Amino acid sequence: MSQASPWWNPGRHSDRRPFLVARGRIKAALRDWFTSQGFIEVEPGCLQVSPGNETHLHAFRTELVGTDLRRRDLYLHTSPEFAMKKLLAAGETKIFAFAPVFRNREHGKLHASEFTMLEWYRAGEPYDTLWSDCASILYTAARACERMQWSYRGKPCDLTKGYDWTTLYQAFVQFADIPLHETMTATSVDRDRLAAHAQAQGIRVANDDTWSDIFSKVLVEKIEPGLGVHRPEILCEYPINEAALARPSALDPAVAERFELYVCGVELANGFGELTDADEQRRRFETWMADKARIYGERYPIDEDFLSALAAMPPASGCALGFDRLVMLASGAERIEQVIWTPLPDSGT
Numbered sequence: 001m002s003q004a005s006p007w008w009n010p011g012r013h014s015d016r017r018p019f020l021v022a023r024g025r026i027k028a029a030l031r032d033w034f035t036s037q038g039f040i041e042v043e044p045g046c047l048q049v050s051p052g053n054e055t056h057l058h059a060f061r062t063e064l065v066g067t068d069l070r071r072r073d074l075y076l077h078t079s080p081e082f083a084m085k086k087l088l089a090a091g092e093t094k095i096f097a098f099a100p101v102f103r104n105r106e107h108g109k110l111h112a113s114e115f116t117m118l119e120w121y122r123a124g125e126p127y128d129t130l131w132s133d134c135a136s137i138l139y140t141a142a143r144a145c146e147r148m149q150w151s152y153r154g155k156p157c158d159l160t161k162g163y164d165w166t167t168l169y170q171a172f173v174q175f176a177d178i179p180l181h182e183t184m185t186a187t188s189v190d191r192d193r194l195a196a197h198a199q200a201q202g203i204r205v206a207n208d209d210t211w212s213d214i215f216s217k218v219l220v221e222k223i224e225p226g227l228g229v230h231r232p233e234i235l236c237e238y239p240i241n242e243a244a245l246a247r248p249s250a251l252d253p254a255v256a257e258r259f260e261l262y263v264c265g266v267e268l269a270n271g272f273g274e275l276t277d278a279d280e281q282r283r284r285f286e287t288w289m290a291d292k293a294r295i296y297g298e299r300y301p302i303d304e305d306f307l308s309a310l311a312a313m314p315p316a317s318g319c320a321l322g323f324d325r326l327v328m329l330a331s332g333a334e335r336i337e338q339v340i341w342t343p344l345p346d347s348g349t
Helices: 010-036 081-090 129-145 168-176 191-200 211-226 278-296 304-312 323-331
Strands: 060-065 071-076 094-102 114-123 149-152 155-158 164-167 233-239 255-263 266-273 316-322
Touching: 010 129, 010 323, 081 094, 081 114, 081 304, 081 316, 114 129, 114 323, 129 255, 129 266, 129 316, 129 323, 149 323, 164 168, 168 211, 168 233, 191 211, 266 323, 278 304, 316 323
Parallel strands: 164 233
Antiparallel strands: 060 071, 094 114, 114 316, 149 155, 233 255, 255 266, 266 316
């Protein structure tokens, strides 16, 4: 966004206003859809003991000052997940939220430091139920904007065609000619084997890249650009070590009940069959925070209250969808700032 012409300039605002009006229509339509499905809207708090414990997510730290002037660190959450799962443990069964979330080190056409997450949970239902939810959400947004044909960066998608789905194993073969399943098991990964395959496909691999680093490079460079073209696409059955909060698949312990939704080559949603094993979740958190400390020199605390709630939480499935990106695609906007009412000034970073 040009520093010489801020978003509040009347001319720029008038250009953005159709997208912002579309945002309101989409949100109202989705609220109606969730209510019709028996969901309750909740409002999870943004201040949390822990912002989330994934290695490459970066949070905003703040300070709480009590009436006794004692101080303690808190964080603006990177997702409402911890708070919403506590509500599941408390007895809620079908909940959704339009939650403001905050992430550092994110800026670009599809990224903002403050954005809106549409997140919802179903207790006692299989995770592929969320695939149908995603299809309904896309169709509802398209109808709200009266635009069933979407396009982004020259990649079209027809919202009347339902959706396709493919597994990570299939996608790595189809788009990168890499047999991912030969480089991993439920308990181990073969970093050097994956590195050799990636380098053969022209992907640069650094000496200190881990298996996960190489996996991410292949995914971003070779696979994601081709997903969700012509019709929405679900990418599912992620490797178990790439599924932060998901339970293992009952059919293949090397993969997890995790999926992502793509439209026009853009990642829109991330869904899970939720892990409810508190001990396993603690182990994963500790591993990721050790990685964060090694890579970035910092770590976030573990929310002990969340782990206690996880032990009491019923089996459930949940999904987080980038609402601003959805509005972009549905309305035809090109940058995320165009669909945020009061975006931060562009820092140029």
